[in-house]
Amino acid sequence: MLETLLTVFLGIASFFVLHRLFGRRRREGEPPLIKGWIPFLGKALEFRKDSHQFLQQLQQKHGDVFTVLIAGKYMTFLMNPLLYPAVVKHGRQLDFHEFSDAAASATFGYPTVRSEKYPGMSNKILKLYLLLQGPALNSLTQTMMGNLQVILRHRLASTQVARPECDWWEEGLYQFCEHVMFEATFLTLFGRPPQANKDPKIYLERLRWIDTLRENFRKFDAMFPLLIAGTPIGLLRKTKSIREKLIKFFHPDRMKEWTSPSEFVQSRTELFQQYDTLKDMERGAHHFAIFWASVGNTIPACFWCVYHILSNPQALTAVMKEIMNVIGDPDVEYIHNHNITLTREQLNRMIYLESAINESLRLSSASMNIRVVQEDFCLNLDTQYSVCLRKGDIVALHPQSTHLDPDIYPHAQQYQFDRFVEDGKEKTEFYKGDQKVRYYRMPFGSGATMCPGRFFAVNEMKQFVCITLLMCDMQLIVDQQEARLDKSRAGLGILPPANHITFRYRPKRQLKGREEGDRNE
Numbered sequence: 021m022l023e024t025l026l027t028v029f030l031g032i033a034s035f036f037v038l039h040r041l042f043g044r045r046r047r048e049g050e051p052p053l054i055k056g057w058i059p060f061l062g063k064a065l066e067f068r069k070d071s072h073q074f075l076q077q078l079q080q081k082h083g084d085v086f087t088v089l090i091a092g093k094y095m096t097f098l099m100n101p102l103l104y105p106a107v108v109k110h111g112r113q114l115d116f117h118e119f120s121d122a123a124a125s126a127t128f129g130y131p132t133v134r135s136e137k138y139p140g141m142s143n144k145i146l147k148l149y150l151l152l153q154g155p156a157l158n159s160l161t162q163t164m165m166g167n168l169q170v171i172l173r174h175r176l177a178s179t180q181v182a183r184p185e186c187d188w189w190e191e192g193l194y195q196f197c198e199h200v201m202f203e204a205t206f207l208t209l210f211g212r213p214p215q216a217n218k219d220p221k222i223y224l225e226r227l228r229w230i231d232t233l234r235e236n237f238r239k240f241d242a243m244f245p246l247l248i249a250g251t252p253i254g255l256l257r258k259t260k261s262i263r264e265k266l267i268k269f270f271h272p273d274r275m276k277e278w279t280s281p282s283e284f285v286q287s288r289t290e291l292f293q294q295y296d297t298l299k300d301m302e303r304g305a306h307h308f309a310i311f312w313a314s315v316g317n318t319i320p321a322c323f324w325c326v327y328h329i330l331s332n333p334q335a336l337t338a339v340m341k342e343i344m345n346v347i348g349d350p351d352v353e354y355i356h357n358h359n360i361t362l363t364r365e366q367l368n369r370m371i372y373l374e375s376a377i378n379e380s381l382r383l384s385s386a387s388m389n390i391r392v393v394q395e396d397f398c399l400n401l402d403t404q405y406s407v408c409l410r411k412g413d414i415v416a417l418h419p420q421s422t423h424l425d426p427d428i429y430p431h432a433q434q435y436q437f438d439r440f441v442e443d444g445k446e447k448t449e450f451y452k453g454d455q456k457v458r459y460y461r462m463p464f465g466s467g468a469t470m471c472p473g474r475f476f477a478v479n480e481m482k483q484f485v486c487i488t489l490l491m492c493d494m495q496l497i498v499d500q501q502e503a504r505l506d507k508s509r510a511g512l513g514i515l516p517p518a519n520h521i522t523f524r525y526r527p528k529r530q531l532k533g534r535e536e537g538d539r540n541e
């Protein structure tokens with residue numbers, strides 16, 4: 021044991037010494053470099069505890085642009101959203117895919133896409149993302165709507181059978197969102213495995229495959245921050261075998277048996293088949309990766325959205341009113357016994373719901389936009405200010421600092437469901453001082469590399485909120501702590517809650533005017 025500790029210590033110490041001797045020096049025009057090894061280790065921990073606070077302190081001390089040495093990489097942070105347009109404009113010199121390709125391939129277990137072994141594949145993958153948007157989104161929306169209702173109806177029916185004595189059923193709100201969204205998104209994108217086609221009455225049988233998939237997914241996801249940070253999977257105990265199980269689940273031979281996959285997944289399957297150099301397990305790894313992308317952020321986002329709406333009577337009333345206006349006041353019998361349809365156009369009309377979703381994304385998103393510098397160059401940030409960057413360095417935007425900037429968003433820590441509505445329309449003008457901020461809301465990134473699933477994701481969230489509010493009476497349990505963000509996943513997207521939140525629900529009994537009164541029952 022002592023020997024191991026000594027070896028590790030000597031390894032780290034010699035790395036630090038070598039780096040001090042040969043590490044690079046600051047040059048003219050480069051941003052302030054924050055270094056120093058012992059403080060750095062402490063700082064890495066501080067960053068993990070609260071990245072926003074940590075970066076804010078550095079900003080106060082060093083200004084809007086500074087460089088930090090993290091895990092051997094020089095990362096230049098741009099902390100002021102007024103400087104972001106310069107980065108977005110330099111997409112060629114500040115590339116997203118060099119980082120994302122390397123990080124995703126190591127995390128999910130497929131070879132890097134930009135390799136010569138797969139000519140043209142990277143661009144073809146990007147083109148297929150269009151099948152998550154535009155006209156293709158209509159059929160995804162329709163399928164998702166049906167899946168959400170089937171899953172929720174089954175859930176209500178089976179809970180009624182399991183707990184007939186209860187008027188209300190208590191459950192973890194996160195677990196509820198996770199169960200429903202995980203299955204609905206899977207079925208919508210990937211279609212139905214044979215197990216899912218069994219007689220719907222045999223519900224437990226139907227659930228088994230998705231339960232196993234979700235359990236393995238959860239275990240993998242818990243290790244995701246370490247994997248994406250470059251930890252070799254072999255060091256992470258059982259994670260390697262769990263990833264293998266997940267990849268096998270998406271093996272092309274199994275996927276052949278799934279009925280009605282989305283055009284998006286079907287086209288990706290066909291694309292991967294065109295490359296003989298790609299092995300079947302690697303194709304499975306690609307499918308698993310896109311499945312992770314499709315639920316990894318959407319599930320916590322749904323949690324925050326429902327949590328905030330249930331915590332704010334005003335928000336609940338406004339959203340419910342909007343839903344009823346759009347779908348035309350059906351009665352509760354109709355809701356429980358018929359398929360509710362909501363088209364994309366109807367979802368687009370729900371501006372209060374959209375604002376409520378955007379507000380919860382603003383408060384819970386902690387993604388970092390990473391770009392790799394492709395050549396030595398000086399980036400003109402505004403008319404007077406430019407910073408010089410070196411090839412291979414990283415430029416990072418930290419949207420959370422914008423989202424929580426009280427200059428842009430007064431009472432920035434507060435949830436205001438209608439923050440993004442003005443004069444009955446979406447509010448799109450936000451200012452910092454007297455300057456208009458172009459990139460004021462960035463949970464999905466910015467510029468050409470913005471998340472290609474963003475329209476699908478917002479649609480899904482709207483559908484989830486509409487269907488659950490229409491089919492269920494829902495209340496947060498009183499006398500519990502407010503939900504807090506789990507900041508340990510900072511940099512990776514929507515933060516999950518750090519504490520357990522319980523809510524109670526039952527099949528909807530009455531549709532109009534009950535929401536406010538219900539809370540005090």
Ligand code: HEM
Nearest residue numbers: 313314317318321387389463464465466469470471473477
């Ligand atoms: C609330 C839900 C979601 C959030 C907050 C989110 C956020 C993000 C962010 C921040 C990026 C990186 C963008 C950049 O740095 O420029 C990204 C990339 C990506 N997202 Fe999402 N996303 C969500 C849902 C989805 C869904 C539902 C899908 C797919 C079905 C998806 C697919 C992707 C893909 C494929 C990329 C990589 C794109 C590329 O390589 O160019 N995302 N997402």
